[in-house]
Amino acid sequence: MTDQGRPTRREHGLQTPADFPPTHASDVHDEREVLLDDDYSDGAQIEARSQWQLFRRKFLRHKLAMGSLVFLVIIGIGAFFAEQLAPYGYEEIDVLRANTAPTFEGLHFFGTDQLGRDYFSRVLYGTRTSLQVAVVVALLSTAIGTAVGAAAGFYRGWVDSVLMRLTDLVLILPGLAVLLVAAALFGQGSPLRIALILALLFWVSLARVVRGVFLSLREMEYVQAARASGASDLRIMFRHMLPNTIGPIIVNLTLVLASAILVEATLAFLGFGVNPPIPALGRLISDGRSSMQSMWWLIIMPGVTLVSIALAINFVGDGLRDGLDPTQQET
C-alpha cells in the first residue's frame, strides 16, 4: 500500500471485454469462474419476454375481458360512425310508422317512438353522446387525479396536507346535489360542459389511490437507488414511480368511464343533461318512461345498451388489472 505501487485511475478502470471470456462447464477451475454464472453460456435458460408480451398473454387469456373489449370496440366504432351507419337521422320523423315495435322491416331494429323516429338510430346517436362525455370525463379526471396524488405522495408534508384536505372536501360533497346545481347553473346542456363538471368531481378517488401508491413506492429500494445516484425529482417521478402506478391508474380510468356513463345518464334522466334534440342514453330512458307499459322497447333498448356498456368496461378493467401487475406471476 505504498505510494509507488498505487494504481492510477486509468489502471483502475474497467477491464476490456477480452479479459472476461465466457465460462464453460469444463473450465470451472478457472479463477474467474465465480464471476460468471452459467447463465452466461446458456442464454436459452431464460425465455425473453417483454412487458408488453407478458401483458398481452395474460390479458388474452382473460376471456370475459377480451369479449368485452371486442364488444366495446364494435359499439365504439358504431357510435363514432353513427352518421354513416344509422339507417335514419335522429330527428327524422315518420308519423306513419310511429309506435312500431322492433322489426327488420324498414330496418327499425329497435322500433320507433311516438313520433315515428327510428329508435335504433336514436340509441346509436345517444351512445355517441354518452361515450363522448364519458371519455372526456375519464381522461380529464385521470389527469387531475394523477397530478394531485403524485404531488401529494411524492412531496408529503404540507403539500400533501393541503391537497388531501382539498380531496376530502370534494369527497364529502353530496355528489348528486352538487351535480344537479352545477349542471343547472353551468351545464347549459352542452356535452363538454357537463363533462367538465363531472371530471371536477371524479378525480378524487384516483388522487387517493395514486398518493397511496406513491407513498409506498417512495420507500422502494429502486427509488432510493435512483435517488442515491443523483436522479432529479422529476426523473424519479416519471421514470420510476409513474410507470409503476400505471396499473391502478388504468383500472381506475375504466371505473370512472363506467360510472361517468351512468352518472351522465342519471343527469340526463333528471333533465339536467345534454340538451334535446341531441339524444343521450339517459334522456332516452327518461323519455321512454311514460309509455313504458305499452312500448317496452323505448326503455329496454337504451337501458340494456347502457348497462352492457358499463358492464363491459368493468370487465375490461378486471382484465387490465390482472394483466398489468408485473409482480403477479402466472399460476
Place this chain on the structure above:
Amino acid sequence: MTEPLLSIRDLVTEFATPDGVVHAVDGVSYDVYPGETLGVVGESGSGKSVTVMSILGLIPQPPGRVANGEVLLEGRDLLTLSEREMRLVRGKEIAMIFQDPMTSLNPVLTVGDQLSEAIVTHDADIGEDAARERVVGLLELVGVPNADDRFDQYPHEYSGGMRQRAMIAMAIANQPKVLIADEPTTALDVTIQAQVLEVLQKAQDETNAGTILITHDLGVIAEMADRVVVMYGGRVVESGTAEEIFHSPKHPYTLGLLSSLTRPNVDLERLEPIPGQPPSLINLPSGCSFHPRCHLGQGRAVCRSEVPPLLELGVGRRSACHFHEEMSQEVARVEQETGAHFDGEL
C-alpha cells in the same frame, strides 16, 4: 435403532402450472425417530417445505396434488385419512412451528386464549381454569417471563422472540409425537435465535417428540440436528448424521453448500460457490438434476442420462451420486482451494 415414528415413503407432490406439471417433491423418503432432531436442508425450491406440507395434508388442491407415496405415523398412512381425521392429527399428534410468528398468531385474540383454544380443541373436557393453568405452565416452560400476566396480552405486546416462544408453547401444548419447525428462527436476530433454539431443544426434551427442523441455515443444522437430510430439486440427495454430513459429505451438492459457507470462527482463503442457479422445477435437468452445476461429474454421460438412485452406503447413510466413491478426493481438492478443513476444526 428403534422403530421410526414417522416414515415418508416415495412421496410425490406435484403442482399444475400453465407450463406443465411440476414435481415439487419427487420420490422423497425419510424417517423420523422418537426424540431425535432431523434437519432438512436445501435451498429455495428444493421441496423441503412442500414435503412437510404434504405430510400435514396442507397442500392447496388444486393446483397441488400428492400423487404418490405413503406417510406412516406409527404405521398408519396419513395420506389415506379423511380431512376430518387429519384435523385430529394436526396439532395433536403432529404440531408445526412456522417461520413468521407475526402472521401465525391472530392479532385480535390474546396469546393465552389462542393457546387455550389449541388445548381445548383436542381435549374438550378440560375446564377453563385447568386450561389456563396448563397454558401458564407452558409459557413458563418456554421462558416467557411473568407468564400469568402475559397470558392476557395480545400478540403485538410480545416481541418477535417472545412470539416464537409462544408458538413453540402452542406446538407442544398437546404433547405431539412429531414436531415440525419450518425455518423457526429465520426471521429472528442472532441473539434471539440462540434463545429460541434453546427453548426448542427444551420443548423437545420435554415431549420426547421426533422433530423435523427445516432450514436453509447450515449453522442452525450443525447446532441442532442429530441426523440430516439434504434436498435438491425435489429429491433427497444425501442423508447421514450431522457429523457425517459436515465432515465427510458424500454428495457434491452438500460439499458445494459447505464450500460456499462463510464461517464465524475460521479465516477462509476463499469460498468456492456452486456455479450457476438453482434449477427451475418446470425444466429440471435430465439425469442427476445437479449435473449442470456439478464439479465432480464434469459432464460425464451417465450424470446427464441417468437419475442416480439414493444408495445406502451404511446404516442411515445415503447418497444419490453416481460417483460418490470419488468424494474423498473431491473434499481434499476443496480443502486445498478454500483453506477449510473438513475433518479438523471447522
Place this chain on the structure above:
Amino acid sequence: MSTTATAASEQDLHARSPLGTEILRVESLTKHFPIRGGLFRRQVGAVQAVDDVSFAVRAGETVGLVGESGCGKSTTGRCIVRLLDPTDGQIYFKGVDLAGLTSRRMRELRREIQIMFQDPYASLNPRISVNEIIGEPLRIFGRYRGEHKGKERVAELMRLVGLNPEHGNRFPHEFSGGQRQRIGVARALALDPQLIILDEPVSALDVSIQAQVINLLDELQERLGLAYLFIAHDLSVVRHLCDRVAVMYLGKIVEFGTKHEIFDNPTHPYTQALLSAVPITDPRMRGKRERIMLEGDVPSPSNPPSGCRFRTRCWKAEEICATEVPELTDRFGHGHPSACHFAEPRAVLRVDPS
C-alpha cells in the same frame, strides 16, 4: 475537525486515493426520527436511530457495520449517501464536509459514493430493462450519449459482474435473485465510484448464490481498488469480507477494531454475547462452547436506557453504567476501542473441539 483544514482540490476528489488513506470520515453522526402525536402532530419524542457515531473508511478496505435489527446500521449507511438527512454530525469525503456543499457539488461528489441494497426484488424497477437500469446513473450524469458510448459501457459493466450483455434488454423479473444482485452491483459501479455502501447485499440469497456474490464483491474490490462499507447482521460473512468491524447496539458503536480484534478478542460484553450466539457450522463443537444468553429484548430506541445503552441486558452492569455514558476508547490497552466501563477481552469463538 482537523481533516477539513486542507480541503482537496476538485481533481483530487475524483482521483483514486492511495490504498490505505482515509477517504470517508463520519463524525458524531446522529439521526433522530421525530415521533409526532396529538391533534396538531406536534413532536412528542424521537427515535434515536443513530447517536453520536464516528468512524472512518480507508481507500481499498472493507469496514463492516454489524448489529441486530434496529441498531441503526442501515440508517448510518443511508445518511452517508444522503438518502436521509443527518440530524447532527459531519460526513467528510476526503476532507470535504458533504453537508456544507451546494446541491450541484453534492451531486458531483455523490457519484463517488454509491449504495447497493439488500432486496434483489425491490431494488430494481420492474418496468425498465436491465440496460436502462445500469445505464441510468450514466444518463443522469450526462455520460451516456455520444463520445461516452454509454451502450458499450453498460455491456462492459454487465460482463464485469458476470452477466451476458446480450441479456441487457430483458426485464428484472426474468433474472434470478443472484443475477439481480449482480445487476445491482453493475449499477453501483456505473459511475466508477470510490466507495460503495453495501446494505445487506447477500442476506436475501441462498447460501450457494451468496458465495457467488461475496466472491464477486471480493474480486471487484481487488480489481478496482474500491472501498466498501459493509452493513450486515451475518457475522460469518462479515468475518470473511471485512478488514475492520464496528459493532453497533441501539444506535451506538460499542466496539471497533480489526477483524481479528473483534472476532478473537472482543472486549465489549455485547460483542461477546453476539459472537457466542452465532451458530458454528461444526456439529462437533456443539455444547462445547460457552454460550452467553442475553436476557430480554432490545429496549426501544425512542427511550434508550441512561448511561450505557446495553446495561439493561448486561451481566456486568454496575451503578456507573446507569450514570455515565461509556466512551468509545481503548481504555485498558487492549489495542482497540470499546465502549464499556468494564471492557475485558474474552475469547468466545476460539474453542478447541476436542
